[in-house]
Every structure is written in structure tokens, then in C-alpha cells.
Amino acid sequence: MRSGPVRAAWLRIEETIDPLFPGGTNPLRNLGALACLMFAALLLSGTYLYIHFDTSTDGAWPSINRLSDEQPWLGGLLRSMHRYAADLFVTFTLLHLLREWVLGHYSSFRAMTWLTGVPLLAFMYVSGIGGFWLNWDVLGQYAATASAELIDALPMLDGTLARNFLDSGAVSDRFFSLLVFIHLGVPLMLLFGLWFHLQRVTRPRILPPRALMFGQLALLAAIALAWPVTSGAPADLGRVPVALALDWFVLHPLPLATSLSAPVFWSLLAILFGVLLMLPTFPDRQREPVAVVDADNCNGCRRCVDDCPYSAITLEAHPDGKPGKQIAVVAAERCASCGICAGACPSATPFRSVIELVNGIDMPQQSVDSLRRKLVDDLARAESAPVVVFGCRHGMDVEVNRRIDVLGYNLLCIGLLPPSFIEYALRGGAAGVIVCGCADASCEFRLGNQWTRERMLGAREPHLRRTVPPDRLRVMMVGRHEQGQLDAAIDSLRQNASQGEIA
Amino acid sequence: MNKPLIWMGQAVLYAALAAVILVFTRWPSYQNLPADSALIKLSISHQGKVLGDCVEQTPEQLAKLPPNMRAPVSCPRERSPLTIEIDVDGVLAYRQVAQPSGLSSDGAAVVYHRIEVPAGAHAIEVRMKDDARSEGFDYTRSETVTLAPAEILVVDFDAAERRIILL
Numbered sequence: 001m002r003s004g005p006v007r008a009a010w011l012r013i014e015e016t017i018d019p020l021f022p023g024g025t026n027p028l029r030n031l032g033a034l035a036c037l038m039f040a041a042l043l044l045s046g047t048y049l050y051i052h053f054d055t056s057t058d059g060a061w062p063s064i065n066r067l068s069d070e071q072p073w074l075g076g077l078l079r080s081m082h083r084y085a086a087d088l089f090v091t092f093t094l095l096h097l098l099r100e101w102v103l104g105h106y107s108s109f110r111a112m113t114w115l116t117g118v119p120l121l122a123f124m125y126v127s128g129i130g131g132f133w134l135n136w137d138v139l140g141q142y143a144a145t146a147s148a149e150l151i152d153a154l155p156m157l158d159g160t161l162a163r164n165f166l167d168s169g170a171v172s173d174r175f176f177s178l179l180v181f182i183h184l185g186v187p188l189m190l191l192f193g194l195w196f197h198l199q200r201v202t203r204p205r206i207l208p209p210r211a212l213m214f215g216q217l218a219l220l221a222a223i224a225l226a227w228p229v230t231s232g233a234p235a236d237l238g239r240v241p242v243a244l245a246l247d248w249f250v251l252h253p254l255p256l257a258t259s260l261s262a263p264v265f266w267s268l269l270a271i272l273f274g275v276l277l278m279l280p281t282f283p284d285r286q287r288e289p290v291a292v293v294d295a296d297n298c299n300g301c302r303r304c305v306d307d308c309p310y311s312a313i314t315l316e317a318h319p320d321g322k323p324g325k326q327i328a329v330v331a332a333e334r335c336a337s338c339g340i341c342a343g344a345c346p347s348a349t350p351f352r353s354v355i356e357l358v359n360g361i362d363m364p365q366q367s368v369d370s371l372r373r374k375l376v377d378d379l380a381r382a383e384s385a386p387v388v389v390f391g392c393r394h395g396m397d398v399e400v401n402r403r404i405d406v407l408g409y410n411l412l413c414i415g416l417l418p419p420s421f422i423e424y425a426l427r428g429g430a431a432g433v434i435v436c437g438c439a440d441a442s443c444e445f446r447l448g449n450q451w452t453r454e455r456m457l458g459a460r461e462p463h464l465r466r467t468v469p470p471d472r473l474r475v476m477m478v479g480r481h482e483q484g485q486l487d488a489a490i491d492s493l494r495q496n497a498s499q500g501e502i503a
Numbered sequence: 504m505n506k507p508l509i510w511m512g513q514a515v516l517y518a519a520l521a522a523v524i525l526v527f528t529r530w531p532s533y534q535n536l537p538a539d540s541a542l543i544k545l546s547i548s549h550q551g552k553v554l555g556d557c558v559e560q561t562p563e564q565l566a567k568l569p570p571n572m573r574a575p576v577s578c579p580r581e582r583s584p585l586t587i588e589i590d591v592d593g594v595l596a597y598r599q600v601a602q603p604s605g606l607s608s609d610g611a612a613v614v615y616h617r618i619e620v621p622a623g624a625h626a627i628e629v630r631m632k633d634d635a636r637s638e639g640f641d642y643t644r645s646e647t648v649t650l651a652p653a654e655i656l657v658v659d660f661d662a663a664e665r666r667i668i669l670l
Contacts, residue, residue, distance in 0.1 A: 019504045020512035027516075087524050142535055152615060160548050162615050166657050167670055215517060223521050240536045240653045245529040255533055 010102045015439065015479040024440030025212040031096035033208040036194070037216060038089035040207075043187065045082040048075070053134070055180045056173040060136040061234045068230060080224035086128050087249035088220065093124055107283030109200075109310050109336045116197040118276045123190035128250035130183040136176075141165075141235035142244055144179070146254040153262030168237050200334060202311050203447065289364040290335035293328050295319055297347045298360035300326030303461055304341035307415070309447040310334050313341060313361075328361050338445035339363040339416030343455075346462055348418040350375075366412050375425060378407045385431040385497060387490045390417050392448065395438035396480045405431075406490055414438070415448030419455045419464035422473060432472045432493030436486060439479040449477050471496040536619065541650035543591070543618040543627070547660045550611045551583030551603060552634040583635035585612035589658065590628040591620055622652040629658055629667050642667050 014028045021027065027034060052075060054063035067075030097117070100106060106114040132143035148162040164170055198204040207213055232241070246255065257265035291304075295318070305313045305328065312334035318325040328341070339362075342348055347360045350372040357369035379386070382405075389408045391398030398408035407430075411417055414437035422433045435456065437449045454460035456475050464473075474489040504512075536542060557578040565573045582603040589597050596618050604610035626647050630640040644667035648656055657670040 017516070020509055020516065022504075022509065084524060084528070087528055091524075149615070149617075160611075160613055163546050163548060163613075166544065166546055166659065215513065219517050219521055223525055227525055238655055240542050240655055242534065242536050242538065242653050244533045244535055246533040247529070248527045249524070 007102050015481060018439050018479055025209045026441060027212060029441040030208040030212055031092050031099055033205045034216060035089055035092040035096055036206045037208055037213055038085045038092060041085040042082060042089060045078040048078050049082055055177050057171050057176045060134060061231060064135050065231055076228055077224055080229040081220050083229045084220055084223055086131060090128060090249045104284040107280045108287055109334050111280035112200050113197060114280055120190055120193045120197060123186055123193060125253060127187045127190060130186060133179045134183055135231055136235045137232035138235060138241035139232050139244055142241045143251060150257050150262050165237055200310055202309050288337035290332045290337055291330045291341050291361050292364055293330060293361050294358050295327055297358050298327050301346055303344040304328050304361050307340050307344040307451055309445050310336050336445050339366060339412040340445060340448055340451060342368055343416045343418050349420040350424040351420060363412060379428040385429050387432045387493050388425040388430045389434040389436055391436040392438050394444040396436060396478060398436055413445050413448040415451045419462055423465055423468050426472055431497035434489050435475045437477040440477050536653060539622050539652050540619050541622045541654045543620060543656045545589055545597060545614060545616045545658045548611045548613045549585055549633060549660050549662060551585050553579060554581045554583055554635055555579040580607045580609040582609055583633055586632040587614050588630045592626050622650050624649045631667060
């Protein structure tokens with residue numbers, strides 16, 4: 001795991017904001033979903049704008065102005081939302097990229113998702129800059145001519161694109177329709193690319209949690225109403241647009257290219273994309289052992305297939321040859337080594353009366369058998385009834401915080417915990433059990449918290465048996481530094497246990 | 504954390520995001536051209552003259568060719584590069600030798616260059632050479648133009664009338 005100061009600082013910022021956005025609604029933990037939300041807002045508002053848009057050179061500017069003048073509460077509002085959504089789309093996408101890089105989410109099982117995400121950046125900028133052309137005001141004129149001059153500098157092109165903007169007569173309606181086509185076609189390619197980007201992710205979060213979604217849409221509508229977007233003067237190719245109120249979120253590549261010179265800009269861009277595409281070959285962490293299937297204990301029940309967050313497990317015909325029987329097969333390159341599959345396996349119950357607990361699917365570096373042995377030994381050694389805390393090694397360290405009366409176990413992911421271990425610990429003499437996952441929406445493997453909650457609530461297999469007394473169990477999803485919450489839960493369980501003894 | 508505090512905190516963060524968006528969608532203003540300046544756009548796309556003459560093939564040369572390729576005259580495709588010079592107020596402002604495009608160098612040569620000048624009157628002289636075998640420049644145009652601030656003067660070549668034009 002990357003452990004540099006940048007990563008630590010990023011996580012600290014996320015955790016600082018967490019209390020203000022309860023229930024997994026922290027925007028910094030939902031950047032990809034927020035970008036998707038803005039993209040959806042762009043597509044929907046853009047559809048309405050296109051219905052009213054005149055695709056001719058002379059008709060474009062007045063048709064957009066009419067939206068603001070004649071229907072400010074619908075067309076004008078949507079026009080402004082379209083522009084601000086583009087700004088937020090770029091912002092959230094770049095932050096999403098930065099976050100995934102800082103947290104080291106670009107190699108091994110995430111490499112394909114990273115690699116399919118990088119080209120989307122180019123589509124995003126082409127879509128965004130292309131949108132400014134269509135308004136065909138002075139800003140559109142600047143964006144179009146500067147884009148054409150930039151593209152002309154590419155070695156394979158013969159440098160004639162900028163000649164399309166020499167004078168007003170040069171920009172024909174047909175050529176303008178081509179610009180419209182670019183602004184329609186490239187976002188569709190972006191949508192298609194997004195589908196590829198999410199192929200290796202099971203149940204991707206395309207939209208943020210409802211509270212955050214409504215908050216962002218309300219923000220978008222509020223700024224669109226308060227500061228509506230208006231057009232500049234109509235484009236005049238006989239004059240240079242001198243001082244421009246530039247939209248720096250979308251248009252920053254153009255002045256940057258001017259200040260650096262086009263060849264330097266393209267060279268730097270090629271280096272940047274090269275570095276981004278090469279990053280997966282330089283992982284920031286060592287590859288961990290992947291899940292291993294034991295044919296004798298796997299009956300092809302499919303639970304691990306359903307629970308795997310990265311679609312790394314498939315079912316194939318079982319080698320014992322029995323008709324219809326299947327076995328889980330792990331695709332090593334896609335396996336995140338999270339152990340969520342082990343937690344889902346019905347054979348992972350510690351109550352099985354076998355000396356060595358061999359699972360249908362298990363993690364070599366932290367097997368269910370090793371967890372059972374450790375728990376049994378620790379409970380036997382404990383002088384008084386301890387509180388058992390199952391944590392996640394990506395979250396709060398529950399082992400290092402161990403008190404005399406507390407047994408802590410850092411799992412690969414909280415989703416690795418088979419629910420039957422809770423009952424097993426209580427029967428073994430534990431005063432109570434705490435299942436301590438990472439803060440909401442911060443699970444390193446995306447679905448560990450969700451599956452754990454559902455298993456505890458009986459909404460997902462394997463579920464926690466109803467015979468477990470609720471007052472002896474705490475399920476909490478907290479940040480790495482929220483030791484106080486854990487201590488309070490321990491004290492509460494200990495109090496419940498002592499009251500039970502008195503009764 | 505209690506709800507009023509959460510709402511206040513969220514309101515502050517949403518307002519901060521709104522402020523960032525609203526500020527950087529219009530500020531700082533970008534100066535695309537210095538004030539009181541004008542722009543000369545030198546933009547010419549033109550095919551230079553063919554570099555060599557057509558040569559009549561001898562019967563021996565024709566006999567070596569496949570029957571479908573026995574054209575009696577062989578003409579080279581390669582075009583001359585385009586040499587452009589522009590003087591502004593008697594000073595050479597830009598010079599370029601543009602190579603013809605295409606794998607066989609038989610396409611148009613393209614020149615595109617922006618020259619920023621102070622607004623006002625300027626003596627412009629444009630010289631162009633499109634035949635590598637000729638001496639000196641094949642086309643010249645001299646003119647005094649008065650450019651208003653932000654005005655664009657386009658220097659182009661009219662292939663039909665074979666002359667340099669100022670738009």
C-alpha cells in the first residue's frame with residue numbers, strides 16, 4: 001500500500017470531511033459517480049438545447065440567445081446548467097484521476113479500469129471545447145480558431161484546418177454542421193468508453209448516494225439561476241476577440257498551448273498520456289497471493305461469484321465430473337486479494353468439526369482456518385471474557401489498539417469475515433463482538449462494507465443467525481482515527497455483558 | 504455530529520465549490536491579443552510548379568514496362584516548395600520555405616503564421632516563389648494598410664487569378 005505523505009494527506013482530508021457527509025455521502029469518496037452524474041446532466045440538458053439549436057453559421061448564435069431571452073426558466077436555465085455541468089464534470093473527473101493515482105489504484109487488478117479511463121480524458125476535453133464552438137460568439141470564435149491552429153501543428157496534418165476560419169465566408173453551414181457533429185459524436189464515444197471503463201467493476205456506482213446527488217443538482221441549478229450564462233458578441237472573423245472571460249475549467253488547454261507553443265504543448269501532452277498509460281507497469285505495492293479454490297470443498301454455490309467486487313470469479317464444470325456440478329475458478333489477474341469470496345463461502349463456518357478448516361475458496365495469506373485457530377487460542381488464554389473486534393487492515397488498526405480485555409483481528413477486508421465467526425466467538429466466551437469496517441464509501445475493495453452489513457442484517461448469504469443476541473454485537477463503519485467510537489462500543493458491550501450476568 | 508452542524512458544514516462546502524466554479528468560469532480575463540494591436544494572418548495553401556519537365560519515353564524504355572503502363576510521356580509529380588517572405592514596415596517579419604504535402608510531394612504547400620502588429624498604418628510587402636527553377640520571387644504584393652485595433656488582415660493567394668490577395 002502506498003504510504004507516502006501525499007496519500008496520508010489525501011486520506012486525512014477525506015476523513016476530516018466524513019462527519020459532514022454521513023452515510024457514505026462524502027463527495028471525495030464519490031468522485032467517479034459525481035463525474036457520471038454531471039455527464040448525465042450534460043446529456044439530458046444537451047438534448048433539449050439541441051432541439052432548439054439552429055445548426056447554421058448565421059442561426060447558431062441567435063438560436064442560443066433566444067433560449068435565454070424567450071424561455072429563461074427552462075431553456076435558459078438548462079443552457080446555464082449545461083455549461084456549469086461541463087465545468088463540474090471536468091473538475092470531478094480530474095479529481096477522480098488524482099485520487100485513484102494518489103491511492104495507488106492503477107495497477108494489477110485495476111490496470112484495465114485505469115487504462116480504459118485514460119482515453120476518456122481526451123474525449124472529455126474534445127467534447128467540452130467543442131461545445132464552445134457551437135455558440136459562435138467571440139468565445140466560440142476564439143475556441144474554434146485556437147483549436148484549429150493547435151490541431152494544424154500536428155505533424156500528420158497538412159495545416160489547413162485554420163484556413164476554415166479565415167473570414168466569415170469561409171465558415172459554411174456545412175462546415176458548421178461538422179462542428180455540431182463533433183460535439184454530438186465525441187460525447188457518445190465518451191459514453192461508450194465509459195462502458196468499457198466499468199467492465200471490470202461489479203455493480204459500479206454510476207450515480208452518487210441520493211443525498212449527495214440532490215445536493216449537487218441543487219447546487220448546479222442554484223448557480224445556473226443566480227449567474228445565468230450569456231453569450232458574448234457574435235463571432236466576427238475580421239476581428240480578434242481581445243479580452244475574453246475564459247472558462248478556465250474547460251478551455252485551459254488553449255491558452256496553455258499558446259503560451260508554450262503548439263509543438264511543446266503536444267509533446268508534453270504525449271508525455272503525460274504516455275506516463276498515465278505506463279503507470280500500471282509500475283505498481284506501488286507488491287502483488288498479494290490471490291484466492292485459491294479447493295475442489296473438494298467447493299460445490300459451485302455461486303456466492304463468491306456474486307460477491308466478488310471485480311468479476312474475478314467464474315463457474316466451470318467441476319473436475320469430479322458429476323453432471324451439473326460446478327466449481328469456482330479465479331482469474332488471477334483480476335483478483336484483488338480481498339478475501340470477500342472467503343467470507344461468502346458456506347463452507348467457511350468455524351463450527352465444522354474438522355481439525356483443519358479448509359474452505360471452498362480461501363486466501364493463502366489469511367485463511368479462515370488460521371483465523372479460527374487464532375481466535376480459539378486467544379479466547380482460551382483470556383483471563384476474563386474479552387470483547388472480540390474484527391477490523392480491516394485498510395481501516396482502523398484494531399490489533400495495535402488492543403487492550404487487555406479486547407481481542408483484535410485485522411482482516412484483509414471486513415468482507416472476509418464469515419458471519420458465523422460472531423456466534424463462534426460468543427459461544428467461545430467473548431463478552432461481545434464488534435465488526436469494525438472502514439468508513440462508509442471508503443472500502444478499499446468497494447463492496448466489503450455493503451456485503452458485511454447485508455450479511456449481518458440477514459439480507460445476504462451467508463447471513464448471521466438470529467440467535468445472536470443483538471446487545472452482544474456492534475457493527476460499525478468508522479474512519480481510521482475514530483478510536484473513540486470503538487472504545488465506546490467496547491464499553492457498551494462490556495456493560496451489556498455485565499448486566500446479563502447480573503440478570 | 505448533530506444535524507444543524509452537518510447542514511452548516513455542507514452549506515459552507517457547497518458554497519465554496521460554487522464560488523470556485525463561478526470565479527474560474529469568467530476570471531481572470533484572458534488577453535488574446537495585446538490592446539491596441541492588430542493581427543496579420545499569413546495563410547496560403549498553394550501547389551507549387553512541377554519540378555521537372557515531361558520526358559518522352561524511348562521505345563526501349565516503353566518495352567520494359569508492362570503493356571498497361573506504356574505512356575509515351577513520363578511526367579514527374581514532385582512540386583516546388585513554396586517560399587514566402589513578408590516585410591512589415593520594411594523589416595522582414597517572417598520567412599518560410601514550405602514543402603509540398605503528400606507522400607510524393609505533389610500536394611499543396613501550406614503556410615500559416617500570425618504576426619501581431621501595433622494598430623495603425625503599415626507598409627506590407629509579400630513575396631512568394633512557387634517555382635524552384637525560376638530566379639527571384641514569382642509574385643509580389645506591396646501595399647500600405649491601416650489596421651484598427653483587433654482587426655485581422657489576411658494574406659492569401661488567389662490561385663485562379665494567380666496573385667497575392669489581402670482580405
